Amino acid sequence: MRRLVLVVLTVGGAAIKPVVIIPGDGSNQIEARLNKPSTVSWKCDKKSDWFRLWLDTSNLLLSTECWADNIKVLYDEKTDTLSNNVGVETRVPDFGGTSAFEELDPSLPFHASAAFLKMVQQLVSQGLTKNSTLRGAPYDFRFAPSSAVGAKYVLDLKKLIEDTSAATGSRVSLVSHSMGCLQTLYLLNQQTQAWKDQYIEKWIPMSGPYGGTANEWKLHASGNSEGLPVKAVTIREEQRSYETNFWLAPVPQYFGDQVLVSTPERNYTAKDYPAFFDDIGYPTGKKLMERVLPLTSEVKAPGVDVVCMYSLGVDTPLRFLYDKSGQDGFDKTPTTINGNGDGTVNELSLRLCDKWTQAGQQTRSVKVVRFANISHSGMISDAGVLKALMSELGATADVIV
């Protein structure tokens, strides 16, 4: 059921508190600079000054192999560390600002790659000021808090919240989407109650994949072209290498006995992840999975006033059928069986925040706002959702439900 909200705007209504936005996976720009000893093809640049690695659509489509080799992550099993590919430096533009996630590829006409553009515009129209009362926390979405880059992000985010609060003399509301909900949950779970009470007005997580998504197993097995006109297998190695593609993988304790992948030889549930990673020819995946599992899989209540928003009612990949066993069988695009969810995140994963409403979970307020038929990415641009978001942030004086 879509929530019906009748909004009555009142002149001089309560001012909206400062907001920090924490985006999801792939939802902000990343820049790179190259000085590589070698490349995968003569077509690729060895040297380059800073350029937009994510996202420059024409560059990605024209030289997918070069792009994949530049953005992939290296994992050193011996030292258990993750890093950029050799000769690649990366940085995230405008930390603290919103420009890196308003749109991903500003060179495209008609804001074709808009991400948080509408949300930012609405927050500004509600009286927030960019870089002052409206802040953004873009990040290198390839890394989870279990690696150096990801751990530094958590500290930077904490400082951004403290600085925003100090500069405005107010507590701060956090708005996160998708993997940004995991980042924020991780941060909040690390803080003392005193810190949360001092700095956090409210947290609004949208479309949080708390228990992971089945989709990630297709990505690890066959690659996922994410709607781009590139061959999935071409980017599979690059996608497998992101630490966050394990953070977002189905969490065994929640997916339980649900069969996620089937071949003529066997069915794999999330609990079978060691066999799954072995059989797809990526045994390293087991170690990467174990690195990230302790981060947020407990889905521990955040200890702040929280309004958990998500949508159900959209066909969402739940199970993948391969007609052939063995590694080359996984090279082929599987048949997808859908379940409920938001098109990307499965229902059981989105609904994990429902448990925070149960007695004994936390003493701060918890509200779940469930939408229908809004896609995962639609949750940050749909007019009805944004209206509800503004209202939860205190943008209107009177809200009649």
Ligand SMILES: *[C@@H]1O[C@H](CO)[C@@H](O)[C@H](O)[C@H]1NC(C)=O
């Ligand atoms: C959502 O979509 C389903 C299937 O198309 C439809 O039956 C249902 O009425 C829709 N719900 C809302 C609230 O739009």
Ligand SMILES: *[C@@H]1O[C@H](CO)[C@@H](O)[C@H](O)[C@H]1NC(C)=O
């Ligand atoms: C916010 O700050 C960044 C970095 O200092 C700057 O590039 C950007 O133009 C500022 N944005 C606004 C709207 O002032």
Ligand SMILES: *[C@@H]1O[C@H](CO)[C@@H](O)[C@H](O)[C@H]1NC(C)=O
């Ligand atoms: C996989 O599970 C399905 C039921 O979900 C069952 O029909 C099938 O026989 C199983 N396949 C194997 C190889 O065990």
